[in-house]
Amino acid sequence: MENRDAILTIPDENGSLPPKAPNLSIGQWFRKNLFSTWVNGILTVLGTAAALLMLRGVLNFVFSENRQWDAVRTNARALMTLTYPESQYVRVWVAFGSVVVLAGLSAGIWADWGRLPARRLAGWFMGAAGFLAVCILVREPSVLMDLEGKTIRLPDGSLVRESFASAMTDRANWWAVVALLLIVGGVIWRSDSDKKQLKITQVTYLGIGLGVLSLWVAPYGHYAFTDGTYIADPNSTVAFSTKMPWTVMWIMLAIGFFAGRWLRTSSYLVLAKAGSNLLWLISPVTLYFVILRDPALDYSHVFSTDLPMGLAFGILGACFLWFLTRSDIGEIGRILATAMLGIAIFNWVAAFFGWYPMLQKARISFLLLAVAALLAPNFVGEAAKRRQLLLGWLGTMALVHYLATMINTPSTVELQSTEFLGGLGLTLFVAVFVVLLSFPLGVLLALGRTSKFPIFRILSTSYIEVIRGVPLISVLIFFSVMVPLFLPDGMELAELGAVLTGYTLFSAAYLAENVRGGLQSVTKGQYEAADAIGLTSAQRTGFIVLPQALRVSIPQLVGQVIATFKETSLLAIIGLFDFLRVANSVIPAQSEFMGVKREGILLVAVIYFFFNFVISKYSQRLERRVGLGER
Amino acid sequence: MSIDDATTAVSEKLAGREDMIVCVDVDKFYGDFQALKRVTATIKEGEVAVVCGPSGSGKSTWIRCINRLEVHQGGDIVVDGIELTNDLRNIERIRSEVGMVFQQFNLFPHLTVLDNITLAPIWVRKKPRAEAESMARALLERVGIPEQAEKFPGQLSGGQQQRVAIARSLAMEPRVMLFDEPTSALDPEMIKEVLDVMKELALSGMTMMVVTHEMGFAREVADRIMFMEGGEIVEVGTPEHFFTNPTEDRTKLFLSQIL
Ligand SMILES: Nc1ncnc2c1ncn2[C@@H]1O[C@H](COP(=O)(O)OP(=O)(O)OP(=O)(O)O)[C@@H](O)[C@H]1O
Ligand SMILES: [Mg+2]
Numbered sequence: 001m002e003n004r005d006a007i008l009t010i011p012d013e014n015g016s017l018p019p020k021a022p023n024l025s026i027g028q029w030f031r032k033n034l035f036s037t038w039v040n041g042i043l044t045v046l047g048t049a050a051a052l053l054m055l056r057g058v059l060n061f062v063f064s065e066n067r068q069w070d071a072v073r074t075n076a077r078a079l080m081t082l083t084y085p086e087s088q089y090v091r092v093w094v095a096f097g098s099v100v101v102l103a104g105l106s107a108g109i110w111a112d113w114g115r116l117p118a119r120r121l122a123g124w125f126m127g128a129a130g131f132l133a134v135c136i137l138v139r140e141p142s143v144l145m146d147l148e149g150k151t152i153r154l155p156d157g158s159l160v161r162e163s164f165a166s167a168m169t170d171r172a173n174w175w176a177v178v179a180l181l182l183i184v185g186g187v188i189w190r191s192d193s194d195k196k197q198l199k200i201t202q203v204t205y206l207g208i209g210l211g212v213l214s215l216w217v218a219p220y221g222h223y224a225f226t227d228g229t230y231i232a233d234p235n236s237t238v239a240f241s242t243k244m245p246w247t248v249m250w251i252m253l254a255i256g257f258f259a260g261r262w263l264r265t266s267s268y269l270v271l272a273k274a275g276s277n278l279l280w281l282i283s284p285v286t287l288y289f290v291i292l293r294d295p296a297l298d299y300s301h302v303f304s305t306d307l308p309m310g311l312a313f314g315i316l317g318a319c320f321l322w323f324l325t326r327s328d329i330g331e332i333g334r335i336l337a338t339a340m341l342g343i344a345i346f347n348w349v350a351a352f353f354g355w356y357p358m359l360q361k362a363r364i365s366f367l368l369l370a371v372a373a374l375l376a377p378n379f380v381g382e383a384a385k386r387r388q389l390l391l392g393w394l395g396t397m398a399l400v401h402y403l404a405t406m407i408n409t410p411s412t413v414e415l416q417s418t419e420f421l422g423g424l425g426l427t428l429f430v431a432v433f434v435v436l437l438s439f440p441l442g443v444l445l446a447l448g449r450t451s452k453f454p455i456f457r458i459l460s461t462s463y464i465e466v467i468r469g470v471p472l473i474s475v476l477i478f479f480s481v482m483v484p485l486f487l488p489d490g491m492e493l494a495e496l497g498a499v500l501t502g503y504t505l506f507s508a509a510y511l512a513e514n515v516r517g518g519l520q521s522v523t524k525g526q527y528e529a530a531d532a533i534g535l536t537s538a539q540r541t542g543f544i545v546l547p548q549a550l551r552v553s554i555p556q557l558v559g560q561v562i563a564t565f566k567e568t569s570l571l572a573i574i575g576l577f578d579f580l581r582v583a584n585s586v587i588p589a590q591s592e593f594m595g596v597k598r599e600g601i602l603l604v605a606v607i608y609f610f611f612n613f614v615i616s617k618y619s620q621r622l623e624r625r626v627g628l629g630e631r
Numbered sequence: 632m633s634i635d636d637a638t639t640a641v642s643e644k645l646a647g648r649e650d651m652i653v654c655v656d657v658d659k660f661y662g663d664f665q666a667l668k669r670v671t672a673t674i675k676e677g678e679v680a681v682v683c684g685p686s687g688s689g690k691s692t693w694i695r696c697i698n699r700l701e702v703h704q705g706g707d708i709v710v711d712g713i714e715l716t717n718d719l720r721n722i723e724r725i726r727s728e729v730g731m732v733f734q735q736f737n738l739f740p741h742l743t744v745l746d747n748i749t750l751a752p753i754w755v756r757k758k759p760r761a762e763a764e765s766m767a768r769a770l771l772e773r774v775g776i777p778e779q780a781e782k783f784p785g786q787l788s789g790g791q792q793q794r795v796a797i798a799r800s801l802a803m804e805p806r807v808m809l810f811d812e813p814t815s816a817l818d819p820e821m822i823k824e825v826l827d828v829m830k831e832l833a834l835s836g837m838t839m840m841v842v843t844h845e846m847g848f849a850r851e852v853a854d855r856i857m858f859m860e861g862g863e864i865v866e867v868g869t870p871e872h873f874f875t876n877p878t879e880d881r882t883k884l885f886l887s888q889i890l
Contacts (some may be wrong), residue, residue, distance in 0.1 A: 045686060088723035381757040528700050529737035534727035543750060547741050626741075 034503040059139040061590050062602075065151060070177055070232055071593035072603050073223035078586060079364075079600070082422025082577050083592065084292075085414050091294065092425070093245045095287040100249050101256035102283060106276050107201070108260015108365075109269070114119050115197035117189055125185030125437065129178045136174050141167035152576040165312030198408045203252065212250045215243040230592055284432045285403055292421060295409035310401035313365045317397065318390050320369070324376040325386040333380075336432060337373035361404035378539070422577030430499060430578075431565040437504045438564075440509025443550075447541065449512065450519050460512070467509035473570055499571055507564050514556035558619035562612045636808060645854065646741065648675040650844040651711055651838045658705030659692055659862075666692045668862040673731030676806075679839045681849040682860035685885060690842040693859070697840070702748045711806055725756055736792045744771070744795050745780045749801045756803065759862035763802070770798040774828045790821030794828055801832075804853050808832065810841040843890055846890060850874060857880050 035041040061067075072079070081092055107113070141161045145154050152160045163172070215219075221234040237243065263272035289295070320340075324333050344366040350356055351363060371395050377387040413420050421429065447461030467475070479502030484494045520546050530540040550557070572581035583600030587593055633785060638814050652674040659667035666689045682690050695701045699715055699722050708715040709724050740745050747769035752758045758766075771777045774794040776787075784792055793813055800808060810829065814822040826848050833839055833852045843849065847871060849856055856873040858866040858881075866879045874890075877883050 009633060379752070382757070382759070385757065406682075442743075482668070523737075525733060525735050525737040526739065529739070531700060531732065532731040532733075533799065534699055534723060536755075536756040537750060539754050543754070544739055580868060 002261055036056065037631070038273075044343055052134070055135065056140070061598075063139060063142075065143045065145070067599055068596045069594060069599055070223060070410055071587055071590075071596040072599045073221065074225055074232065074592075075582070075587050075590075075600070076225070079579065079582050080423050081425045082582060082586070084420060084425075085196075088294070088413055089241075091292055091413075093248075093573050095291045096293070097249055097252050098283060098287060100252045102276065104253040104256025105260040105263075106280070108257040108262075109276055112258075113200040116200050116203055118192040118196040118198050120194070121198060121203060122185045122189035125181050125188065126332060129185065132174065132181065133178050136168070136178070139167075142170065151524050153205050163593055178314060189504075205257070208253070209250060212246050213242075214247060225555045265392040281436060282399060282517070283405075284429060284436065288421070288429055288433075289403065290406050292413070293406075294413055295406050296412045297405075297409055297537055306401065306405045309362065310397060313362075313369070314394050314397040317365075317372070317393055321372055321376055321389055321393055322386060325380050325389060327380055329380065331582070333377060337370065340366070340373045341370040362402060364399065365405070368400065371392075372396075375538075377558060378536075383539065385388070417439070423582050424579045426571070426576060427565075427568045427579040430496075430503065430568050430571060433500055434503045434564055435561050437500075438507035441504065441508035442497060443515055443546065445512035446509060446515035446519055446549075447546075449516055449595035464509045464512050468513070472506055472567060473573055475502045476570060476574050478502065479505075493573055499574065499576060503564075504570075507560070510560055511557065515549060516552045516559055517556065518551070518553035521552045524546050526539040547548050554623050554626070558615060564617055565611065565615075566608060579607070633817060645675040645678055648677055650709075651676045651678070652840065653709040654693075654697075655707065655708075656706035657696060657708060658692070658701050659689075659696060659701065659703045661751070661830075666862050667696070669706070670862075671706075672857060672864060674838065677836045679794055679833045679841065679852050680853045681840045681853040681856045681857060682840065682848075683844060683849065683856065683885075683889075684865075686861040690864040691811050692860055694811050694840060696844055697807075697809060698726055698731055701730075725750075727803055727879045728805055728806035729807045729809060730803060731809045732793070732796050732800055732811070732813045733813050736784070736789070736796045736798070736816070738792055738796055740784050741888055743781055743783055744776075744787070745867045747784065747795060748799045750800050751799070755890075767798070767802060770801050771795075773801075773831075774798050775824065782785070788821060789817045790824045793817065793821075797825075797828055797832070807840070810839065810843065812842050812844070814843065814845060844889065846874075858885065860885070 005351075023459035034044040084092055141164055144160045146152050146161055154160060167176075215238050218237065219235050220238050222231060222236045222238060222239050223233070224231045260272075260276075263269060266272075320336075323329070324336060344363070346368055346450075347358060347363045372389065376389065379385045411420065432565050445460045445464060448456040449464060451457050453571065476499060480495060480498040483501060526544055527540065528549065530544045535543065568578055571578040571581040577586065580601070583604045586596060587600050588597045632873075633832055641809070650673050652672075654670055654672050657670040658665065670689075670693055672680075686754060692701060696703045697710060706804065711728055713725055713728075715720050715721065715725060738744075739750070742750065745764060745767055748770060749760065749763040752763040753764065755759055756763075757869070768777065768780060771780055774797055776791050776794055779795070780792060781789060784795065787795065788823075797808075814825050814830070817825065822845070829841070829848070830852055830859050841848075841853075854867075855867060855872050856870055856876075857881070858865050858873070858877075860881050865876060866873070867884045868877070874886070877886060
């Protein structure tokens with residue numbers, strides 16, 4: 001008998017007994033957490049009642065007989081891209097598809113997505129079923145309509161509603177959904193005899209798949225404005241031009257993901273990580289300016305000017321850098337690099353005063369060459385390292401000259417306004433672009449503000465303080481007035497360019513302050529240790545200080561990203577048609593939907609919330625993951 | 632062995648060796664407060680010098696002047712023939728020849744142990760990564776923790792962290808190692824593992840300057856002990872001389888408190 005007991009308490013492989021969690025029954029849990037004292041009990045009851053009332057209000061609003069959800073359904077495309085021409089719409093899908101593939105790829109390469117206990121998933125299904133049931137119960141019974149579709153009113157003017165019982169039977173299809181959710185949840189729970197863990201990736205992918213599949217079978221209805229005519233067919237599935245691309249996107253996601261998974265186990269992992277990061281960096285610009293705009297290239301100009309110039313910078317710059325990384329270069333290297341910086345800055349000063357003409361991309365190339373020259377001492381030595389620098393330089397030049405040429409060429413897409421993209425597409429593009437560009441700028445400003453050189457400190461501090469003292473709207477208005485002065489007359493991108501510049505400069509100032517907070521949290525010992533092993537101050541900043549500072553400021557940085565995304569709605573003020581403006585003023589101006597505003601705005605709010613919620617959740621994961629080094 | 636014999640033995644061991652660290656009349660001020668007063672000393676190649684003294688006597692300040700973490704205001708410091716001036720190149724050269732181990736370890740928490748060790752060899756010494764990594768693994772073997780290479784510093788015990796810090800300094804193949812109270816932040820049971828590594832290092836012929844209160848270590852390993860107080864070097868001698876027959880009253884007082 002004693003032996004038996006001993007066996008029962010044998011520790012597991014790790015030599016420790018798992019601590020036993022107190023297992024409360026549902027009743028006990030309720031008593032312990034919600035009704036422990038009578039004050040607590042009253043609060044619980046009141047809180048629940050308030051929540052139910054609010055839910056009822058929202059549901060009554062959404063399902064009211066006054067709602068015209070057709071306005072949103074019909075304008076789905078306008079909300080996404082506004083007036084992008086139908087004939088070239090495939091470009092939108094190609095751009096979106098590229099992002100999807102890239103997202104799949106990154107998910108495959110980077111994320112160790114972990115697992116989800118099957119029981120938790122089952123719990124979600126049952127929770128959803130319960131919530132839906134509550135919704136069905138609390139919503140007011142519908143208003144009765146006469147044969148012409150008008151509401152029936154009693155002599156005293158009040159509306160006639162159906163009885164509660166018939167409301168419940170009318171909602172039979174919703175009850176069916178509840179039953180389905182319960183069954184699925186129950187099956188998952190039941191089948192899980194050995195506490196299985198599901199892969200989060202698989203669950204996510206299947207979930208999206210089911211959503212896409214439902215486009216083909218469920219009668220969501222087909223609503224559209226095509227060539228000015230209004231189509232509303234509530235009983236069919238969505239248009240072929242909607243479900244087909246989404247299905248393709250779903251497949252693209254899988255292709256990207258499995259490519260990523262394969263790369264993760266292959267020997268190209270490091271390369272793949274760098275490559276996917278680079279693609280993320282260049283994709284917003286490329287997709288917008290090349291794929292969506294489809295520039296009409298003038299090949300004679302390309303071959304006479306653009307190509308030779310790019311080649312000249314690439315090759316001559318490479319020779320210069322090769323010389324600078326000779327092992328016997330010594331002090332001459334620093335002198336030449338500083339001289340190059342001087343030339344680069346002088347070019348910009350000259351542009352400001354209009355002393356001599358020069359293509360913008362030449363100025364940018366000179367500046368980049370100066371930066372590369374300043375970095376060159378880190379690559380002195382063996383041939384492999386020198387080659388890295390050269391490859392980096394050639395790649396940068398190819399990219400810069402390619403993009404500069406593309407942006408300068410007029411678009412072939414038939415524009416219906418000065419900007420061809422609007423809606424959610426524009427909102428996302430501006431948000432992503434601004435975040436990507438203001439990030440490096442913000443880091444530089446933060447470093448400048450904490451630098452020991454007074455000139456950098458004063459410049460960065462005054463920049464940050466000035467920008468932070470001015471509201472975003474006035475920055476945007478200022479730039480929308482200023483930027484066109486620097487651009488050729490009537491250039492199609494003037495407004496967008498103004499927004500991107502102004503908003504980037506604005507956001508960088510705030511990012512800088514967040515990063516500075518992180519910089520201050522890096523201890524003196526870290527600086528001393530980096531000095532003691534002989535790192536240069538650039539290396540110390542790049543390898544030791546910044547990584548730690550950024551990690552500490554993740555929560556603030558994410559807050560800043562979310563704020564940037566939300567505040568893109570100010571674009572409307574300087575004449576762009578962002579997501580919110582489409583809902584707020586474009587749809588209500590259509591003759592079919594005169595004044596129909598609330599539906600669109602509710603949808604916009606939900607979509608904003610969805611994106612920000614995802615960002616916020618992801619940042620929590622990220623924090624936990626990078627926290628590993630801290631413990 | 633008498634004191635004189637001991638002194639002779641040390642001078643025999645170090646006879647003909649080159650000067651590794653030479654300090655002449657080094658002065659250091661924090662504002663009006665003088666932390667170092669005309670500190671003069673020479674440490675030979677292969678010598679193990681222990682610096683001790685009461686809190687606030689300037690030990691850390693002195694040792695940190697030697698790799699220019701602090702800037703001295705008067706006198707000369709010459710390390711391996713390179714004079715410490717404001718010239719950045721000299722500072723860079725000296726820092727890559729002088730390793731330093733801190734009381735608080737100061738490992739880089741966001742890098743794995745292996746990356747902590749290979750960072751400087753790759754970026755300062757410009758070594759190929761593969762070579763740097765195999766050297767790092769050999770060093771981890773030497774300090775007795777080969778199995779911790781992939782962990783982060785926060786996952787190691789204090790003693791293990793300090794040994795990683797020693798390995799990180801050694802990875803630069805320094806000619807001199809400076810230790811500023813390397814065991815003061817450690818629990819007693821971990822002190823020994825770090826001291827053992829330092830003893831092995833001393834036996835291998837490394838030039839070492841060690842600020843420590845571990846008198847057992849000093850007695851066993853040191854060639855010379857320097858006693859500081861109030862920013863001055865008060866007494867210098869072999870361990871025998873120092874522990875059995877100190878000449879200065881202040882040394883006697885310090886020893887009576889610490890032993
Ligand atoms: N950054 C500083 N600013 C002003 N005074 C300082 C600074 N650092 C050290 N001091 C002073 O210089 C003197 C010597 O300090 P130091 O840290 O070298 O002492 P120590 O001998 O290492 O003492 P401990 O054994 O406590 O580490 C002390 O009086 C201290 O107050
Ligand atoms: Mg000290």
